[in-house]
Amino acid sequence: MQSQATPADIEGVCAKIVALGFKPHIIPGEQRTAIGITGNPGPIDPAEFESLPGVADAIRVSKAYKLVSRETKREDTVVRVNGVPVGGERIVLCGGPCAVESREQILESARAVKAGGGELLRGGAYKPRTSPYSFQGLGEQGLRYLAEARAETGLGVVTEAVDIESFDLVESYADCVQIGARNMQNFSLLRRAGRSRKPILLKRGMSSTLEEFLMAAEYILAEGNYNVILCERGVRTFADHTRNTLDLSVVPAVQSLSHLPIIVDPSHGTGKRDKVIPMALASIAAGAKGLIVEVHPTPDRALSDGYQSLDPQQFAVLAEECYALADLLASRRRVPLAVD
């Protein structure tokens, strides 16, 4: 739509789409609103829409993913999590423990994240664990502790929903619901996320191609939830010096194909504490819009993933360095970086 398009113009286009038997998707942007169409069995003639009032352009999306495509919406999507814009000018840092272990532990973590300069708090109340005999999370109790941490620190809460049964509960407490790597192609869960009113953080699967990653996001948008943040967290390869191989090139690749913001998880992406800060910096330099990092008050006593968690002081160093780097990059943004 044109930037000066009126609500009536938008309504008009949607009415036309509905009249044709298809589904309209109003994806608002800072400057202009994009309207996606799904449900059409074959191509539609752009001329059907080009002359409607307020329409700037009607484009046939050439990719298998439609609503996530930059062809559908040219400008970057900014997702607000508890008021914090993800995908805009500033980078966003989300920190916290792998799992919520106790009231004290999550409160201390939240204070550390806040003090270090983070804006969002992570922490799993429901944990997908390889073994049925491992700690599976505190469940709703964990969610309550997260809410308490938010109340005290003001940090927005990002926490994972591992299945549809727990989604309602997670959604009711969280500011942003995470879909983990193992669930990236759990299509029922993606559809449920698509019907949520909360933003979704979608992690890339361990052996997911870029196209599969974007198609997973498409599942969410196709149900009407356009607030999706993508997250690279490492893929599985033969390399054994890190737990996963962090594929940072997916950051500019996503940005050229999609309007959705992408952040990076250097904790799972490396699995080693001493690689987290270098790879955090590399992520920001590659263009990531933020980071999600494991922070624990006492990493050596963590119930899970302690070896990849930063302590509060290390997180503060990470944040300070990353903000300095982001400032530098922002100050030079006049120069066009993507060269093709």
Add this chain to the structure above:
Amino acid sequence: MQSQATPADIEGVCAKIVALGFKPHIIPGEQRTAIGITGNPGPIDPAEFESLPGVADAIRVSKAYKLVSRETKREDTVVRVNGVPVGGERIVLCGGPCAVESREQILESARAVKAGGGELLRGGAYKPRTSPYSFQGLGEQGLRYLAEARAETGLGVVTEAVDIESFDLVESYADCVQIGARNMQNFSLLRRAGRSRKPILLKRGMSSTLEEFLMAAEYILAEGNYNVILCERGVRTFADHTRNTLDLSVVPAVQSLSHLPIIVDPSHGTGKRDKVIPMALASIAAGAKGLIVEVHPTPDRALSDGYQSLDPQQFAVLAEECYALADLLASRRRVPLAVD
């Protein structure tokens, strides 16, 4: 337990386990019954059980997976699907289309599988698809067609449950419920499968290690369902001459670590019709207990995966060759093949 252990002996052991606050798992075998213990926070002294009546041996399982381990149960598990034993002396062939597309299509497929010598029918009524806009299956209608095909041909039905919402329905129609590769670490679904009374066919995830694969099965057994069939279906690598890289060495590897039967899917494992028969033969030679193969009456008109589906005549060739190979191998079984 000793082979001559009485029900009372078994009950006695279980009572003791319960008294200690743990969970007993009675895993029946052809010769002897094994009793697994879970729920113990740390190691238990084997002496607690060794002197109980009917106990042959009390073993501490050294692996992260407990109930699936061959340490827990030495003899092969045989899973019966609609009366067909999977994991015993004979190999089992399961054939059918990727998706149930229509009544005619599934009936024709079933007749072809039956005529070709197959004993089980596959076909998805619920399909996990990379794109939200692809055909997602006929749902319950598809399940009804499968039941009709079973009624006509006598073939047992293997069909996939993609989420917990549809599990009850799938379970009520199927003789064996498939958990697909993308859901191998959908732990809620695995737990639901563990509470089912139907056998489960668990496919290896695309980038799953052997340990993760066995741990996924452990989720099912830990809930009390000991009838699990494992299935290798190819893993994701750089190699591009096949859709996935069929990792047949996982067959003997599973067999040395676990008592559960393993079969192979050469259709997804190669993604190319002309590789299916050679890899089917290779699977049997490697020791697989059966195959699950895509068969379609008219592969070129299939709604999904047609390029990797066999036509009825090709399936008949596959079956004839595989049975001949299996007969040869069975006739030579006196020779111990595993050499370590």
Add this chain to the structure above:
Amino acid sequence: MQSQATPADIEGVCAKIVALGFKPHIIPGEQRTAIGITGNPGPIDPAEFESLPGVADAIRVSKAYKLVSRETKREDTVVRVNGVPVGGERIVLCGGPCAVESREQILESARAVKAGGGELLRGGAYKPRTSPYSFQGLGEQGLRYLAEARAETGLGVVTEAVDIESFDLVESYADCVQIGARNMQNFSLLRRAGRSRKPILLKRGMSSTLEEFLMAAEYILAEGNYNVILCERGVRTFADHTRNTLDLSVVPAVQSLSHLPIIVDPSHGTGKRDKVIPMALASIAAGAKGLIVEVHPTPDRALSDGYQSLDPQQFAVLAEECYALADLLASRRRVPLAVD
């Protein structure tokens, strides 16, 4: 060329090729001779050759590899190693230690291979080792021991050349020169192998695609040596239950694209002794023309790769089982297996 083409016909075609400024390659077959053309900067009109005497057909090869393509030569190439045909009706077993360690060791190995039913002897006199401080092979002394083992047992000798400096020496002793996986894209070494009169065993590189594998063979043929045996030996993936992931689907894939014979190395392909026999059988079932297997008189005392070597008795079991399987497959060859 037609099957009844005369030497004069062949000469005529070659003369024409030379006259055009290109390079002719006479690749003899059991039934018919193929003549490949290289050195042409662009496509040549087939009509230039179609009317020459003795020409059956002039085909433009559509692949990047030309001389190895089945388009160039339709019938299977049979490579003779010390008189043993590799690529014909019968499978060929090559056994022996990773490295020649001593006169006694290689003689005992050779006797074991011979007694077990093998026809070729493997053993490295020059070893490519990851560490500069590991045992690098006995060099020419090792070659002399191999020659002695051949003299005593009649087994043909397959041994590796690791560089051009040692190629002359290796070539002078060996019946077949092996190019190892690490050298699959050592193009100078490939060119040297192409100027050799001895057959070449070319192993697939650890992360080589099928096309790269065939292009490596093309380097050898392009220099005039058409006696190349390909060998699958496992590729590098995330899977950790075997040392490498044996990619058996490359066997039928090579066979549909190339006339060159392909064999399998289940020892390096699995890296574990107890997986060797199952994967050897799987290789034969997939259509491999032979196997190259590590055999050591006393595997536990081997200087390298002992954990994946068979002892003499295990090799005899492997050979007996594989021959029985190959006999079965040969007896059923009336049935066309590749179905597309």
Add this chain to the structure above:
Amino acid sequence: MQSQATPADIEGVCAKIVALGFKPHIIPGEQRTAIGITGNPGPIDPAEFESLPGVADAIRVSKAYKLVSRETKREDTVVRVNGVPVGGERIVLCGGPCAVESREQILESARAVKAGGGELLRGGAYKPRTSPYSFQGLGEQGLRYLAEARAETGLGVVTEAVDIESFDLVESYADCVQIGARNMQNFSLLRRAGRSRKPILLKRGMSSTLEEFLMAAEYILAEGNYNVILCERGVRTFADHTRNTLDLSVVPAVQSLSHLPIIVDPSHGTGKRDKVIPMALASIAAGAKGLIVEVHPTPDRALSDGYQSLDPQQFAVLAEECYALADLLASRRRVPLAVD
């Protein structure tokens, strides 16, 4: 050795090593000289050396690689290429075409690199090509053009040796000899490089683990050449949005294990022009000591790799951005970044 150790002290230690029958390696550093020992069949008692004059410490190296280990030499190695220090405080940019194609092309490239702010010139006179029919480089003519470009611009020349035959020639023209990814385990070539007096740029193999990478460098150092620069250039994975997957986490991983400098090749690492600048920045942020980048006066007319080459203006942008980033990082070096 102590920082105030005299040449006589060093000589004394070496004499002792030689007297014991081992090989001494004098590896000079900015502050202190390290002396490595190889050739010992088993561990040596550190006490043998601790009391010798000038000795600061005698350490048993725990890794399979010895001379490249940071245990042997604690401070960073700085390698001088045509006077340019690689591995020190400043980052170094090396640019130039994939292959030297003509006098004009390489001179223009060199001028562009110089003007853009680069200090080293890359360009292959000998090219390892997948196909025997592709352009294989201009050979010595190409080397002469490179020398001419150096004479005009003052840029140091980095160029590849693909085999031992051409090594002497390459070495005589180059300021730094490159060993390519395909040759990372060409051990004869590594040994030859170890006997060279020119610095060596060693690229990581396509499926090389970190340990194999360091062991390949060890081959060079073991022969007496301690001037080795490591280079990450992407590894082979299933991911298909880039030509290779750039594994930047290897940068901090190398730096914690080895004293050798590591740089990154974002051109091969991504294979796509528009990903080069983001990944170049990410590399510097991860701690890389420099970059090697493909630059071509007219990328669209390049004989090889044009789609991943930058044009002169793009290279100037890359250089400006990378230097600005490196300045920022250097200015903050007070903060300890590695946190473990």
